[in-house]
Amino acid sequence: MHLFATGLLLGMAAAFLTFRRLAVLHPEWSVPLGFATAFAEAAMVGGLADWFAVTALFRRPLGLPIPHTAIIPVNKDRIADSMGRFLRDNFLTPQVVARRLHGFNLAASAGAFLADPRRGEQSRLSEGAAGLFADVLESLDPEQMGGMVKAGLRRQLEKIELAPLLGQMLDNAIADRRHLPVLESLLRKVGETVEANEPMIRSMIHQRANTIMRWTGLDERLASGVLDGTYRLLAEVIVQPDHPLRGKIDDALAKLANDLRNDPAMRLKVERVKLELLANPAVAAWMDAMWERAREALLRAMRNPDRVLAGSLGDSMSQLGQALDKDVRLQALVNRFARRTLVGISSRYGSEIVRLVSETVRRWDARTVSDRIEGAVGRDLQFIRINGTVVGGLVGLAIHAVERWL
Structure with a gap:
């Protein structure tokens, strides 16, 4: 042209x-x-x-x-600020988000798309939207975007009181006997560890035995007895559902669940451990890697939506779409949750998103913007x-x- x-x-x-x-x-x-x-x-x-x-x-x-x-x-910087103000005033204020979502059946639209994502005009629209989202995601500064996501996730984790949640989960697992496979797996792992380190255990017993026991060979019999008794005990606990040791383990787990829910000292200890973990550089590095993998996976999905919707994942999403498309009560539940979530996001992170867009455009050189x-x-x-x-x-x-x- x-x-x-x-x-x-x-x-x-x-x-x-x-x-x-x-x-x-x-x-x-x-x-x-x-x-x-x-x-x-x-x-x-x-x-x-x-x-x-x-x-x-x-x-x-x-x-x-x-x-x-x-x-x-x-006027590149002024354009960047204008874009940020446009996003804030037209899309990212709680009042605007609530007004735009009022009367919009988001669940039904999502259900229709998931049920048949390759349908005519809808397919072209979804491909265009996916491509646009991928372009925007690639253009935003990955480090700043990742920092914003991680900061939001860290704030949410800090707000969650972990101890009562863990206690309730443990209580439910004990009540439904879902902890038994885990317990049996742990016992088998203990047996395998003892077996793998049997020479070291025998050597430790030999070293601690007195001279008379070593002269008479009793230290070897003692080591064999300790190991055989350990194997027998582990096997009995695994195969006998009513073994006394199982009862003691169940009692200890039930006490731990109760302490997690009701003991202030235990809850404080768990919170302290949680905050120490969140402040640990290793956890920060893990969150960095997790964010980068999630970002790359999201970009791959947006660039190739047909591949993502293939196979069992596509079948599951299609079934979910049919349920959303037909179940009025489920639609109301999803729409209410979506409205609250989006309004909350715009309220908490709207200014940060605006600043992210504005600063990203500001960092572009004038030739790139043009x-x-x-x-x-x-x-x-x-x-x-x-x-x-x-x-x-x-x-x-x-x-x-x-x-x-x-």
Whole structure:
């Protein structure tokens, strides 16, 4: 389109020169050549004016330091702030989010998409939205975006009182006997560990036995007895559901669950451990890696949604979509949760998202901003030049006709 608009302008310039030359060589054609010359001359002026106007948005025309040109590069920071304010005022205030979500059945729309994500116009819309989301996610600063996500996750974890939650989970596991497979697995692992380290255990018993026991060989019998007794005890606890040791373990677990729920000292201890873990650099590094993997997985999913929706995952999502599409009570529940969640996100993180977008655009160099905006609306800009050339020519034709009539 850029080449076409430029070629049209050059064509009008060549036509103007040609018609002027023909008017000199053939005076008898003065009337039609007058109209043609007027059209070409006005089209050339209109094309040049619109070329200057379009170019002045993104750069200095011909590199000349003309005032009020290169508007976008010069005002890059102001554009970044304006984009941030636009997002905040139109999308990220709790009142706007609540008003836009009111009456919108988000669950039904999501259900229809999940039930049949490849349906006609909906498929093109979803692919476009996925591509746009991926572009936005790639353009945002990964470190700052990750820092915002991790800070939000850390704040939520700090608010959660972990001890009562763990106590309730342990209570439920004991009541449903779901802890037994874990207990049996741990006992088997203890047996395997003892067996793998049997030479070391025998050596420790030999070293601690007195001289008489070593002379008489009783230390070896003692080591064999300790190991055999350990294996037998573990086997009996594993195979006998009513073994006394199992009862003692269940009692200890029940006491631990009760302490987690009701003992202030235990709850304080768990909270202290939780905060120490959250402050640990290793946990921070783990969260960094987790965020980066999640970001890469999200980008892959957005770039290739058909692959994500294939196989068992696609079948599960389709079943979920059908349930959302048909169950009115489930829709009401999901819509209420979505409204509360989105309003809460806009209230807590709206200003941070706005700052993230604004600072990301500010960090772009002026050439990058100009290229991205010009690339997004480039065809329309070239149509402005084409229209300016054609409309200018028609106006010139009209002025010449009025001039001859008068």
